[in-house]
Amino acid sequence: MYGPRSSYEIPALNTYEKALAHYESIKPIRGKDWLRPIINTPNGRRRKHMQIIKQRDGSVACRLYDTNVLTYYPDGEIHFTNGGYATNSTHQFATAILGWALVHIHGHRDQTCIKCGKKSVLVEDHNPIKLRWNADVYRYDFIDPPKMYAYYLKRAPMGMRRKEIEPFTKYVLALAKLVDPQQYDQGRYQLTAGELYQMVRSNDEWHDAADFLLRRCCTMRGDWTNRFLSILPEDVKNMLDDMLKYIYAEDLFEQREVDKPSTNDNETYMTGAGTYL
DSSP: OOOHHHHTTSOOOOSHHHHHHHHHHSOOBTTBTTOOBSSOSTTGGGOTTEEEEEOTTSOEEEEETTEEEEEEOTTSEEEEOOTTOOOHHHHHHHHHHHOTTTOEEEEETTEEEEEETTEEEEEOTTOOEEEEEETTTTEEEEESOOOEEEEEEOHHHHHHHHHHTHHHHHHHHHHHHHSOGGGGSSOOOOOBHHHHHHHHHOGGGHHHHHHHHHHHHEEEEEETTEEEEEEOHHHHHHHHHHHHHHHTHHHHEEEEEESSOOOSOGGGGGGOTTOBO
16 A cells, blocks of 8 residues: 555656666566566565556656656656546655655645646646756756636626625525524525526516525534524625626636636636526
8 A cells, every 4th residue: 555654765766867777776576577666675566556667768657556657758858647646645656756855746626736846737637747857956847837827806896796686685684684594494406596696686586586595505503512503694695696706707707827726716607607506
């Protein structure tokens, strides 16, 4: 089994020359000339799921299970891929080989994030991230890194959209203070952002729109000794905000290029009015 402890035995390889020399230093497993464990110790040679291989084009690959996680090329390029597995094992394996103090490879919302110095990039499954060792400054540099973007809310347009539905917002918030939450604990259902918006915009359907919101926002709160149902005004307002953001995403959000993965969830609103709330 692979884990943090075993990663300390993995060799640090920052260039093609070092990777090739390490490959040539390892004696293949008897009867399996193609299998060279990357950890060249008696215990490490038992971990056959971690290998180092030389490919027909001369490149040297560090393999975890069936994925060539790191591939070293004669021209100095180093390619990282997670093979579709953005797992801790993959990240620790690659970080140990490249050097714990030089890179930080970790998970970010079910994706792999690689940080070298002050710059971070996200790895798309099966698309390699290219690195090169820079001996002059003792670090890895990205080669043509993919651009990353984040979405930021425009406050003035959002305020205008809130103003448009303000009469309904006041109506449903007043109901939230008056109703018995017990009546809204059952019968929850889903609507898309577009369906709810049409109901909010139609005075004749305010009752149905409010019923949906109160049921969706009715939540059990408190601790194990004192649990109770409640409908918080903030939850109602947040769901109405979500509705507006899905409906008017193109107008409400500004896309900006960033140097590190975004920590907000605004990209989810770009899925549009057909998204279920």
